[in-house]
Amino acid sequence: MNSTRHEQFREYVSARGPALLRAAVRLAGDRAEAEDLLQAALAKTYLAWDRIGDRAALDGYVRRAMVNTQISWWRRRKLEIYPTDQLPELPVDDHTRRSEMHDALGRALRRLPERQRLAVILRYYEDMPEAEVAEVLGVSVGTVKSTVSRAMARLRDDAVLVDDFA
Structure with a gap:
């Protein structure tokens, strides 16, 4: 059963990974942080895989996990980030189309x-x-x-x- 669970999860991530990553980029605002955010949400999803009865609700579960994780990270960083009058230089994404x-x-x-x-x-x-x-x-x-x-x-x-x- 464990290999079936593993294979089901692998198929889900293969099929929905790109769309979930796009949502994570929108939430995080940075691709590297978005990848970390998605990975954390997918880890939570994998651990809860057997408890998720409605497979059609998986995207919602992962998005909810991403939002909750992002909020948690935001609260932790809240004291580390100080406002400034100048915006930092934004990186240029050379390979974007x-x-x-x-x-x-x-x-x-x-x-x-x-x-x-x-x-x-x-x-x-x-x-x-x-x-x-x-x-x-x-x-x-x-x-x-x-x-x-x-x-x-x-x-x-x-x-x-x-x-x-x-």
């Missing part, structure tokens, strides 16, 4: 504070209702609404077209 608009949006999302970025990604990229975003982030629905509103205003100030989100 994304459009200029997609790149601009990615840069703008990375400039958002962690909670705003998570709220926008969950609300619009993952298409979660506000109540579900509030539950995942552990805040009220009103906090989600105001956080997303402030994030969208900041994105507009950065001259990023956000019409595709709405």
Whole structure:
């Protein structure tokens, strides 16, 4: 049974890994951190594999594990990160073939504070209702609404077209 479990998990990761990595990159804002985030979420998923009865819900389980892990990491780093008036130089991704608009949006999302970025990604990229975003982030629905509103205003100030989100 253990080899069957292992093979099922391997097939799942092979099939869904790229999509899950894209979600992790959006959550983490950095590819290296996203890979760590996905790996941590997949480890949790593997340990819970036998308890997950609905295999159609696996993506949701992994995404939830990524969000919870990201929040946990964010809380731990909260005291280590200090705001500054100057933004650091952003690394250039030489091997990307994304459009200029997609790149601009990615840069703008990375400039958002962690909670705003998570709220926008969950609300619009993952298409979660506000109540579900509030539950995942552990805040009220009103906090989600105001956080997303402030994030969208900041994105507009950065001259990023956000019409595709709405």
